[in-house]
Amino acid sequence: MGIDRDTILKVSKLARLELKDEEIAEFSGQLSDILSYVEKINELDTDTVKPSDHIVDLKNVFRDDETGPSIKPEEIEKMAPQFEGGHIIVPKIIEGS
Amino acid sequence: MLYKYNFEELALLLERGEVRSVDIADSFLKRIQNYDKKINSFITVDEEKLYLQAEESDARRKKGGELSRYDGIPIAVKDNICTKGIKTTCASKILENFIPPYNAAVYEKLKGSGFILLGKTNMDEFAMGSTTEASFFGPSKNPYNTEKVPGGSSGGSAAAVSANLAPAAIGSDTGGSIRQPAAFCGVTGIKPTYGRVSRYGLVAFASSLDQIGTFGNCVDDAALLLSVISGYDKRDSTSIDVEVDFHPEKLRDDLNEIVIGVPDEYFKGVSEDIRNNIEGKLKELEVNGAKIEKISLKYIDYAVPVYYLIATAEASSNLARYDGIRYGYRSDAASTLDELYSKTRSEGFGKEVKRRIMLGTFSLSSGYYDAYYLKALKGRTLIIEDFKKAFSKVDVIITPTTTTTAYNLGEMINDPLQMYMSDILTISANLAGIPGISIPAGLDREGLPIGLQIMGSHFREKKIFGLAAIIEKICEPIHPEI
Numbered sequence: 168m169g170i171d172r173d174t175i176l177k178v179s180k181l182a183r184l185e186l187k188d189e190e191i192a193e194f195s196g197q198l199s200d201i202l203s204y205v206e207k208i209n210e211l212d213t214d215t216v217k218p219s220d221h222i223v224d225l226k227n228v229f230r231d232d233e234t235g236p237s238i239k240p241e242e243i244e245k246m247a248p249q250f251e252g253g254h255i256i257v258p259k260i261i262e263g264s
Numbered sequence: 265m266l267y268k269y270n271f272e273e274l275a276l277l278l279e280r281g282e283v284r285s286v287d288i289a290d291s292f293l294k295r296i297q298n299y300d301k302k303i304n305s306f307i308t309v310d311e312e313k314l315y316l317q318a319e320e321s322d323a324r325r326k327k328g329g330e331l332s333r334y335d336g337i338p339i340a341v342k343d344n345i346c347t348k349g350i351k352t353t354c355a356s357k358i359l360e361n362f363i364p365p366y367n368a369a370v371y372e373k374l375k376g377s378g379f380i381l382l383g384k385t386n387m388d389e390f391a392m393g394s395t396t397e398a399s400f401f402g403p404s405k406n407p408y409n410t411e412k413v414p415g416g417s418s419g420g421s422a423a424a425v426s427a428n429l430a431p432a433a434i435g436s437d438t439g440g441s442i443r444q445p446a447a448f449c450g451v452t453g454i455k456p457t458y459g460r461v462s463r464y465g466l467v468a469f470a471s472s473l474d475q476i477g478t479f480g481n482c483v484d485d486a487a488l489l490l491s492v493i494s495g496y497d498k499r500d501s502t503s504i505d506v507e508v509d510f511h512p513e514k515l516r517d518d519l520n521e522i523v524i525g526v527p528d529e530y531f532k533g534v535s536e537d538i539r540n541n542i543e544g545k546l547k548e549l550e551v552n553g554a555k556i557e558k559i560s561l562k563y564i565d566y567a568v569p570v571y572y573l574i575a576t577a578e579a580s581s582n583l584a585r586y587d588g589i590r591y592g593y594r595s596d597a598a599s600t601l602d603e604l605y606s607k608t609r610s611e612g613f614g615k616e617v618k619r620r621i622m623l624g625t626f627s628l629s630s631g632y633y634d635a636y637y638l639k640a641l642k643g644r645t646l647i648i649e650d651f652k653k654a655f656s657k658v659d660v661i662i663t664p665t666t667t668t669t670a671y672n673l674g675e676m677i678n679d680p681l682q683m684y685m686s687d688i689l690t691i692s693a694n695l696a697g698i699p700g701i702s703i704p705a706g707l708d709r710e711g712l713p714i715g716l717q718i719m720g721s722h723f724r725e726k727k728i729f730g731l732a733a734i735i736e737k738i739c740e741p742i743h744p745e746i
Contacts, residue, residue: 170626182580182625183587183602184618185610194622200681201623205569205636208643218641219648221472222458222697222722223502230498242365248594257589258601 168206170198266291267428271485272512274431275333278325285318285325285336285380288431292338292382295429299746304404305414305424307343308351309383314338317380324378332492335378339489340430342421343384344391345476346465347371350381354467355399356389358586358593358612368465369500370434370476370493377492382430386420389614390583391441391469393417394683395676398616403673406448407744408712412670415445418479422449425479427746432489433479438469439571440665440690442477443702447665447715450704450742452486452732453479457722458697459504461490462497470578471502473571473694483703483732484512490725510726517730519552524731525559525658530689537708538664542716545705546662548738559654559661563647564692570647571691572684573627573640579617580624586612619680644695651696655721660731663689665702665715689717699725703732705739713742 175195179186186194240253249256266274266288277283293311300306321336330336341347344354346364348371353359367375374381388398396419397403404419406412407427414423418435422445425433435442437455446453455477466476476493480486487510496505526546531539550556588594588608595607613621627636654661666689676683693700699722702715716735720728 174626175622178622178626178629181629182621183584183605183609184613184621185606186618190615190618194619197619197680198623198626201572201684202626202636204681204685205573205640208566208569208573208639209635211563211566211639211643211646213639213642213646216642216645218638219645220641221502222648223504225502228498228501238365243590245363246365246591248588248592255590258599258604260601 168199168202170195170202267295267431269431270482271334271337271431271488274337278336279333285321286315288336289314289318289338289380292430296383299427300429302405302410303407303423303427303429304402305386305420305427305429306340306383307353307355307386307401307420310350313350314380314382321378321380331376331378337379337431338382339374339379340382340385340421340424340433341371342387342418342433342435344387344436344467345371345434346467347381347384350384352384352467353400354390355387355401356612356614356617357400360400360593362592366465369462369497371465373493373495379492385418385424385433388417388419389617390467391417391436391438392579392616392620394440394444394686396420397673397677398614400614405673406670407746408450409670411673412712413448413673415448415670417441419445421479422446422451422453425449425451425481426744432481432485434476434489434493435479436466436474436476437694438473438575439694440687442479443665443690443700443715443717444687446479446702448670448713450713450744451479451481452483452701452703453477454486454490454701454725455693455699456490456494456725457699459502460494460506460723460725462495462500462503464497464499468582470575471582472578473575475694483729483736484515486701487512487515487729506723510729514726515730515733517727517734519549519554519734522660522731523555523557523658524549525557525654525661527559527561527661527663529561529564530663534664534667535669535708538667538669538714541706541714542662542664545716545735545738549735557658559658561650561654561692563643563650564688566643567647567692567695568685568688570640570643571687571695572623573636574644576620576624577628577637578624580621580628583617583621616680647692648696651692651698659720659727661719663717663719665689665717669708669710669712669714693719698722699728701728701732703736703739704742707742
């Protein structure tokens with residue numbers, strides 16, 4: 168299927184990507200081509216086929232609920248883009264007040 | 265000349281006290297200083313830390329406390345594998361200055377055997393690409409011809425081993441990212457069975473497909489290094505507890521006991537030189553006693569569509585964590601939280617990563633999920649069944665690793681679909697979770713390496729390595745002129 172500008176804008180909003188005009192045009196063309204190609208899977212008869220989301224037989228892995236060491240605050244401070252007084256700083260979350 | 269030796273030779277020299285770890289580190293560091301401006305296979309080489317590790321190793325050995333025979337040998341590690349205190353960038357602007365506070369399981373295991381970290385290798389950003397051109401730090405070059413790509417996404421690891429800038433290397437393979445660059449650079453590269461190696465500390469691209477593996481200049485080195493990093497890890501819920509039975513000394517195999525499956529479909533669209541080379545090797549194996557059986561893997565034409573729908577869907581979800589809050593790049597142009605997310609991600613991710621996040625987000629979005637993502641998961645089942653059927657009749661499958669040898673730099677950059685389709689011979693192994701190796705089988709008319717791929721059933725790495733070691737002996741050894 169073809170991917171128009173509106174679909175690109177909708178998807179980029181979902182993906183939290185802010186695309187430039189030239190990127191919107193480029194992706195619209197490329198994603199349309201890629202989707203037309205991957206639509207080949209519609210030739211497959213999958214009416215009775217179960218989906219595989221994994222190769223491994225996934226089982227719950229349980230552990231005892233015990234405390235253990237975790238990353239130290241100083242390490243987190245080193246990684247965080249903005250850190251103050253033991254907290255990661257972000258822009259104001261509640262708006263309009 | 266220490267850079268030319270394999271693991272066994274280095275271990276012997278170390279054991280006899282003829283060389284120190286510091287000498288080996290020296291030898292590779294000099295090579296890197298001399299040649300890596302041209303090849304660009306490393307993102308980070310920390311000279312000071314390298315010598316520190318080498319000196320520690322030498323001190324251990326002096327006291328008779330070496331952690332293994334290989335204590336003190338340096339290894340190159342792909343830059344999507346977390347190394348505590350050493351930058352792990354994924355070749356992305358968004359992680360350009362990220363220093364992990366913990367080690368990946370594979371790096372712990374390497375350290376546990378005394379291997380030391382030579383450096384972190386270049387790659388396509390977040391392992392998304394087949395050329396290493398999608399690196400924020402510029403492309404790596406193919407040591408056989410620096411106008412050609414080394415392949416990707418583990419292109420830095422493959423090129424470093426090929427050019428003797430590292431004795432061996434760790435990479436990751438989501439759709440061929442070890443085997444394809446191994447083929448392009450004329451080295452051995454193995455993607456093991458899904459679950460064989462812990463993914464703890466591997467920066468996730470597509471979690472149901474990602475697997476860590478190894479590169480070496482010979483089959484034994486790739487096997488040895490894989491045996492070091494394999495094993496169950498409770499921190500990876502998909503890790504499987506199964507015996508590691510492929511140490512190099514156990515790899516002797518008898519051709520008379522091997523049934524090799526050859527699928528016609530994997531020779532379609534393959535360049536003449538590659539086809540002739542691989543068919544020649546098959547004939548030679550047959551003459552020497554192997555049984556060759558024609559098989560059919562009829563879903564190959566659906567592998568690329570199925571793979572790119574599943575891999576991008578998983579990627580779009582995995583990469584949601586890069587939001588500029590806790591670590592990594594943060595845009596300074598944002599005034600609201602929502603803007604912080606979207607500006608950080610738009611400024612921090614490169615084009616190929618954005619393209620894949622867009623495709624994955626689309627196929628998971630309401631109204632398209634069933635037609636694309638769910639349908640692809642069903643296609644994956646058919647591909648898995650196809651391999652199961654094949655392995656009920658044959659021990660291993662031999663194919664070319666790639667349809668062409670290394671392409672020109674820039675050739676695929678504006679044609680993502682063409683690049684995706686070039687993965688056709690490697691991605692099915694990831695979809696089915698089976699092991700696959702690429703070994704150098706010779707050169708084409710342009711003097712570029714050709715890769716021969718062996719795939720086996722789950723956890724049959726021993727069979728694969730055993731046969732690879734035999735084929736290695738019938739192949740003309742190749743080396744780049746560097």
